[in-house]
Amino acid sequence: MATIDYTIPGEPDLETVDININVGPQHPATHGVFRMVLTVDGELVTDVDPVIGYMHRGNEKLPENCDYRQVIGYHDRTDYLAQFNTEHCFVEAIEKLTGITPTERSEYIRVILAELNRITSHLMFIGAFGTDVGIFGTSFMYAFRDREYVQDFFEEITGERMMYNYFRPGGVAWDVPDNFRERCTQVLDHINSGLKDLEGLIVDNEVVLARCRGLSRVSIEDAINWGLSGPLLRATGLEYDLRKAEPYSIYDRFDFDIPTGKAGDVYDRVLIRLDEMKQSVRIVEQALAGMPDGPIMAEGMKRILRVPEGEIYMRVEGPRGEYGVYIVATGTDKPYRHKVRGASFSNLSALRAMSIGNYLSDVIIILGSIDIVLCEVDR
Amino acid sequence: MRSIGSYETVTFLLAENVWLDALLRMGIVALLVPVGVILLTWVERKVIGRLQQRLGPMHVGPFGLLQGLADTIKLMTKEDVRPDSADRPTFELAVFVIVVPVFMAAVAVPFTSDIFVRNMTLGLFYFLAVSSLGIVGFVMAGWGSDNKYALLGGVRAGAQLISYEIPLILSAVAVAMLGQSLNLYTLVNLQDNTPFIAYQPLAFIIFVIAGLAELYRQPFDIPVAETEVVGGPSVEYSGIRWSMFQMGEFVSLVLISALASLIFLGGWIWPFSADNATWLQVSLMVVKTSAFILFFMWMRVSVPRLRIDQLMALCWQILLPFAFLQIIINGLVLVYDWPNWTLTILSGTAAIAMGTLIYHIARRSGVLYQTSGAAQRVGSVL
Amino acid sequence: MLGILKALKTTLRAAMRKPVTVQYPTEKKELPHRSRGLPVLLWDFEKDEPFCTGCQVCARYCPVDCITVTMKDNPKKAAGKSKRKKIVDQFYLDYARCMRCDICVEVCNFDAIVMNNTWEGVELSTYDRQDLVLDTDALLKQSRTGQLKDPFREPMGVAHSGWSPKVEEEEEAEETKASEEGGEG
């Protein structure tokens, strides 16, 4: 923290003071119930004290008393904007531990849904980011308009709009509807046209450029040291995406690019997310073309899913970065230890370093650019 | 009876008494303005809704037309909450200090050749002076609420509104130079052939930008930024007091739009003749004013918010020099009696230069608006 | 300037399109067949009794413990009108706790519980939290009055989701044992 002499030269009695400003837990700019206590000197933020824990619900402890298949529902609730990605991570972990091979069809369904989910999550980010920068809800409305199409699609498949609970060890809960392909293509069309709106609103807008260019620059070394992942890491220029670096599921079958930034600033983070949505569309298109028919649940699944003794750390590339789950199994039908690595939590740890010395308004944008999901932070 | 002022024309509306007449006119303004505001809130919500591909209010009345009325009733019956630690007189007076100057400014604006409250020799000057008083209200509200968001908002409002007064006044002065008058009536009458926008594009652009800033709407809604200071000075106000803030905002919106159409777009005359029928004058003014209002609403949903130091830089480093440039251009042309089209060319070139400058600065944002260095200096001074 | 003009153009273009929002309380979009509202019990019109036998498997598998079931001897079995030996006595479901995970539907061996796929299944608000604890009659009401048409039950009972279709006695015993073990662990 920069030390600032608050006395005015020649006026020893006139001492200026910093004021503390609470942003959150109830504040229009905080995402979820995140709270940060900002120490501001005029408009300049001299210190940031993030306060988390308002959303703590024991999402790591609760599953220790749950059947493995009941845990899936809790994974939806850790990152409530990337439910399929989190489910994917957990289900893959169980499959690796037990040695179940999921069916081809279910793998394709999982990838399609996870990528569409990444799009909804990034849409949510763009919407909220626009509001943070100060567009009067327009980006939010556009993003939600497109999100709605995807969510309707998800609802047609899983029956739920938010907490899907659809993936199962060995496959998925039930088969997708017959008109899956047509509907999926429609949804992709909607996304493609909707992205144009969002780009028109945000990309190259002079005010956005003036606000976000060069804001909170992060170097590759710093990003690695802070444990950043996801778009925040890729914005610094490091091409690191778990789908490519450590391909899980069937991601090695698809052809897609990893968008990276140059400056590591807020603007790059936004552009990367916009690009990632396009890449996700590409993956979904390929997956749709390659999706085979067949069973959606592996053979020989028992009524009680007992996981043999062992432990595993499984990680996937969530929209916010590396989402990992660490499971210690003892041979029963319940995990002995269940730990979740939330990408937002690690990314959030860099907030203080990124914010200090910036303006109050910029700190709001920086927080927005991290794209936290507080459920994932507090768990 | 002693003269109360150098009014050019004294027309009586009904009563043949100056005081009664003034009272009557003020009464009409005070009555019409709230009604206009109620309608305007509906318009704004509807327009913004459509621009965001939503429907906007639909439930109260046909197309939600009565939404404003319903909101008014709701706000009036709502509990008026005052924080215990607020500075009571300041807190309660602040809203009046915001609203009264706005109504006072309304006095000077001639809406058509017949419909006005008072035709003043110094109308333009009076309007700008009186509307600057509202800043005091924001600062009072910000300080009196005993809330840090409100305080920050108040400080921001003070800094922003005071700074943007200057380019606003200077661009109006440019027009006054051209018309050789501060009387809005005279200024409009001069525009029967060509509106002043044709001669003063630079002043017009500066006026609109500064007007937007004076109205604290996007991209200059820094004092009331919802995501930063949660509504700024009005954060602790509720019910009818809060609605006074809204009223002040919307009436200023109408007045600034009306003023812009009067001094730049030829008011009730252009593109027709000076002796238009009343209905034509009214519709001309309505069309021009609404165009500005709709533009401001359109901007609101399309453009993000600037940062406070960028706002100040825009004002002091770009708008102000260019406003002076416009005045110098006008001076040269008037003194040396150059033809009017030189004015158009010079001012237009300057306007293009300003646009290019803003464009390039925004693109190379790292240079002028670096977070460290220059910008931090502004912050620590603030 | 150009970027701002582009943004202005974008919003104007959006204004030309048809609004995407609907007038919700008066105009509701159609829910998909699979829509998962809150769980309700099904009514067996043939036998004029609930499908539910009160076997408590849903209560056991509910991750949030929002179900409480008791079982009783079926009086209609004695009268010879029904094959069910046991029938549900009291079924309480706390809608305020339910997380709509669909597990109760998947584990039910009698296809007795389904997720409500009508608007009634999602629109509920009360002044008292207690009113969200529904009893047997309230849970059966949707099905009995015929409001609940064609609930999504295709995957149920099929081995798709990995939960076994039939209750065989040994498996039942195994399962009980397993859950006890888990509880200890």
Next chain:
Amino acid sequence: MTYEEAIFYVIAAVTVAGGLGVVIARNVIHSALFLIMALLGVAAVYVLLASEFLAIVQVLVYGGAVTILILFAMMLTRVRDTAGPMDGPQRPIAALAATIFLGTTVLAVTQTEWRGNTEEATVISIYEIGEVLFTTWAMPFEIASLVLMVSLIGAIVLARGEEGE
């Protein structure tokens, strides 16, 4: 009593009340707000004297800008209520100074022979003001603007120098 007189007394009362408020109020912000009240009262008196231009300038410069700057500075300081007693050992000296000042002012107002017609307000149009300002008084006007410019530059230099340290 005519309308004008009645209004004048009301305005005068407000102005004096504002002036008293400035010195009596224990809260500096209240003092500043009372100052605005007093200054606006003076502007109203100018209107009664048919000096609209002066009134508007008074509102614009003092009501709008100068007091805002004062408020601004005070809002950012921690002092809310004036601590301690408002009088001190200098009380008699202050009283003496105030009395002398009041006496001088009263004397000046009553004893001066005012030029022009004091019975009726003279209407001076803005054109005349402009003309006089840029012909007869052009030199003082320019000097004043030069002084302001110098102080402006001085302020900027001071602010920059502070930053450099």
